[in-house]
Amino acid sequence: MECMPGKESRIDDEKGDNMDTVEPGTGLTPREKNALRDTWAVVMQDKRKNGFLFFKKFFEMFPKMQGYFKFRDVELNDLEENATFKLHAGKVFTQINNMVENLDNVPELVGIIKGVGSDHAPNGITAEAFENLRDAFLAFLVERMSATITPFQKTSWEKVMGVIVALAQDGFNSAKGTQ
Numbered sequence: 353m354e355c356m357p358g359k360e361s362r363i364d365d366e367k368g369d370n371m372d373t374v375e376p377g378t379g380l381t382p383r384e385k386n387a388l389r390d391t392w393a394v395v396m397q398d399k400r401k402n403g404f405l406f407f408k409k410f411f412e413m414f415p416k417m418q419g420y421f422k423f424r425d426v427e428l429n430d431l432e433e434n435a436t437f438k439l440h441a442g443k444v445f446t447q448i449n450n451m452v453e454n455l456d457n458v459p460e461l462v463g464i465i466k467g468v469g470s471d472h473a474p475n476g477i478t479a480e481a482f483e484n485l486r487d488a489f490l491a492f493l494v495e496r497m498s499a500t501i502t503p504f505q506k507t508s509w510e511k512v513m514g515v516i517v518a519l520a521q522d523g524f525n526s527a528k529g530t531q
């Protein structure tokens with residue numbers, strides 16, 4: 353098929369998969385999912401450091417959020433070497449990694465994200481905290497990858513974070529019995 357510059361939707365590879373077709377379950381296209389996988393792989397190359405930098409950004413932007421954790425009294429710059437923090441940050445990134453690995457498996461993905469929401473119901477947080485986390489994650493990503501991140505990769509993350517927040521809040525509110 354002839355290439356049609358400027359067309360939103362086009363056939364991209366020899367198999368004829370349409371890289372710009374929105375998949376109903378997630379609202380994401382295969383091209384967006386690839387953008388998420390590519391950028392996440394870079395983050396995971398230095399999981400420990402990036403875990404620290406992400407949470408530092410989260411607590412700088414929303415200081416109240418640190419108050420929900422056992423390491424609430426630890427100075428931001430000391431978190432990097434704090435054993436409780438390191439364990440927790442590792443678990444959070446493993447959980448996000450689970451989501452990225454299941455982008456093609458919608459039922460599993462939805463279950464993981466709603467589960468994150470319901471698991472947080474006893475933690476004292478509010479549903480809005482997930483929106484704070486979204487904003488901090490996007491800020492962390494853009495800052496950390498400023499030299500390499502493309503506008504398309506950035507908007508792909510904005511889109512998936514919207515999906516994550518909505519589903520996590522859904523799970524959270526169901527577990528709280530507020531819906």
Ligand code: HEM
Pocket residue numbers: 417418420421422440443444447448468472475477481482483485516520
């Ligand atoms: C995509 C969003 C999130 C993911 C993937 C995530 C992931 C996790 C994971 C894996 C744990 C550890 C559970 C365990 O130890 O078994 C955890 C615990 C926790 N999370 Fe989140 N979380 C998210 C959002 C949030 C938000 C927005 C807050 C708000 C402050 C939050 C606060 C907490 C707290 C307070 C704990 C308990 C920590 C402890 O005392 O051990 N999380 N989270």
